[in-house]
Amino acid sequence: MRAPTAAELMTHPTVRQALEEAWVDSLAEDPIHRHEEGGWIYMSIPSGEILIRRAPSGIQSEIHLDSPPIIADAVIIGVFHTYPNPTAEGWDSGPSEADRRADERDGVPDLIRADNGIHLSGPKRRRGGLEGGPGFPP
Amino acid sequence: MATAIGQAASAARLSCDQALKIAREDGEKVYRDLSRFDIRVALEADGWHVDYILKDDRARGGGPHYVIDPLTGGILSKRYEQ
Numbered sequence: 001m002r003a004p005t006a007a008e009l010m011t012h013p014t015v016r017q018a019l020e021e022a023w024v025d026s027l028a029e030d031p032i033h034r035h036e037e038g039g040w041i042y043m044s045i046p047s048g049e050i051l052i053r054r055a056p057s058g059i060q061s062e063i064h065l066d067s068p069p070i071i072a073d074a075v076i077i078g079v080f081h082t083y084p085n086p087t088a089e090g091w092d093s094g095p096s097e098a099d100r101r102a103d104e105r106d107g108v109p110d111l112i113r114a115d116n117g118i119h120l121s122g123p124k125r126r127r128g129g130l131e132g133g134p135g136f137p138p
Numbered sequence: 139m140a141t142a143i144g145q146a147a148s149a150a151r152l153s154c155d156q157a158l159k160i161a162r163e164d165g166e167k168v169y170r171d172l173s174r175f176d177i178r179v180a181l182e183a184d185g186w187h188v189d190y191i192l193k194d195d196r197a198r199g200g201g202p203h204y205v206i207d208p209l210t211g212g213i214l215s216k217r218y219e220q
Contacts, residue, residue: 036199036220061169061220062192062199081198083220090168096200096219098192110198 003126006109026084036063038081083114095121157186
């Protein structure tokens with residue numbers, strides 16, 4: 001078994017559902033209350049099942065994904081979050097400098113749901129494969 | 139905290155403080171609260187670069203980035219990161 005690539009995660013039904021639920025919860029249509037949502041994508045080592053855990057809600061243009069919960073016998077293979085601010089109002093939908101830095105640090109793909117689609121940041125797949133124990137890769 | 143880190147365009151009429159004011163006025167309209175950012179300011183060949191950088195280096199997200207005309211004070215380019 002190997003760690004899925006970002007492209008594979010992007011088409012996985014469980015991940016797609018998590019992205020869409022996060023998008024709805026981001027309240028993108030509400031200019032006052034729109035905020036970032038996100039979470040972590042895990043793979044169960046015994047079964048290969050994809051698992052999702054949501055992070056606490058972020059704010060308008062910021063979220064913390066650096067303290068994932070640990071799931072026994074599962075490793076983190078990706079993170080996801082939303083960009084709820086509209087590109088039509090000049091907001092950038094590509095990964096921010098801080099996102100790219102965090103994704104490089106954490107070593108897993110980052111799937112970003114914006115109003116113009118899903119964007120990818122970070123490594124192609126979990127750094128070092130499925131080894132290294134729970135949480136982010138060493 | 140704002141830090142000026144360049145002095146490339148010696149003919150600039152716009153002061154650093156004026157460039158910061160222009161950026162702040164635009165940024166506050168869009169981001170509302172800019173207190174969670176540090177500010178990096180640099181006068182480069184194409185104008186004043188004003189960049190709002192997240193103070194929390196563990197966070198994902200972003201702030202506004204500007205290039206401001208050093209002669210007219212017009213915003214030449216801006217990018218709203220999220």
